[in-house]
Amino acid sequence: MPELPEVTALAAFLTEHAGGQTIAALTVASLNVLTTFDPPASAMVGRTVSGVGRHGKFLDLTTAPGPTSPDDAPPELHLLLHLARAGWLRWSDAISPRPPKMGGPISLRVVLSGGGGFDVTEAGTRKSVTAAVVTDPQAVPGVARLGPDALDLDRAALAAVLGGQTGRIKNVITDQRIIAGIGNAYSDEILHTAKLSPYATAGRLGPDELDRLHEAMATVLTDAVLRSVGGEAARLKGEKRTGLRVHARAGLPCPVCGDVIAEVSFADRSFQYCPTCQTGGRKLADRRLSRLVK
Incomplete structure (x- = not known):
């Protein structure tokens, strides 16, 4: 299971590799991974990655409105990822723009405007990785319950x-x-x-x-x-x-x-x-x- 040091390192890695880029596509490829529905995951498309942080063992990809975002787009929208026991983040400098197959090892794919992106993967049959799209990280119950870091x-x-x-x-x-x-x-x-x-x-x-x-x-x-x-x-x-x-x-x-x-x-x-x-x-x-x- 990724813990504080690994999630900190993943946040730093994504800040360097994804910061400032626009999200070109976000595909959910597992029935259980997305725990929120409003805003929908599609609301992340067209937004710019403005920062990546951490809340305990949660990874927080923060976005701002992009060039094509509607006028009423929220000033911040967060993609919160919890990699659970068997999850991981797999980066590619040239990720496939094709959506991954449902039910496979890939739970979620993020494609960026520069051609790179990442897959959230999970080994085994027990699916525990979660993702949430929220305007405030505290809207995710697991984040709201966290004790001090x-x-x-x-x-x-x-x-x-x-x-x-x-x-x-x-x-x-x-x-x-x-x-x-x-x-x-x-x-x-x-x-x-x-x-x-x-x-x-x-x-x-x-x-x-x-x-x-x-x-x-x-x-x-x-x-x-x-x-x-x-x-x-x-x-x-x-x-x-x-x-x-x-x-x-x-x-x-x-x-x-x-x-x-x-x-x-x-x-x-x-x-x-x-x-x-x-x-x-x-x-x-x-x-x-x-x-x-x-």
Whole structure:
């Protein structure tokens, strides 16, 4: 799943490659991808890309009226994209002007006036990628529910956000309503760097633990952004994988202590951690509600 660093990099990439161009065509090629109907997706055609930003893990393509837009065109119109777990953005300098086939791996295609453009793709049969055309990003429920951005939290704000939270820290920092931008992969990296158990209770962290968590969030996410921004969109997934120390590395040695990285698996996902660095040498039971195995 693209998280804060990758979505930041995609926004920077599109700003460079699509900024100032007119949208020549926008084709929706999946029945479930478009979550809005007014304005219609066709309202984006003829408008100029004026900026690309991010709200948590949502990508925001902002447009202004173009040369052929009607006089009553809204001053801003946004294309909000959420790439979910298996979605991605595939750029082409010479994209086909032909609409993609319905039901295939391409969910949405944007063709620009310069001949380039991008496809929003999704692997697998479970279709979760979404797109919305709105005059205000806050009209998208997922955006309106977002908590503060992970990179905007200072230490005091992080303590306030976590105060009173009774859930496990792994679940809390990936809950977009509490903190926006962190997903499964970077939460593993943050907790490993902070030397915190994924099962620690979020609202019971001590001052030293909060210090370590705040520093780890800032360091891990900032480093990932710096590695990602400026790269080609097609290479961002690989760049993410090369920067990970524990996530998706079960069975390999921890780069800090050399212990074997362990894993907890659920029905449709898993997380990884280092027993020595994070749980005092104890392994977490491989069941969602289990406690530490003694």
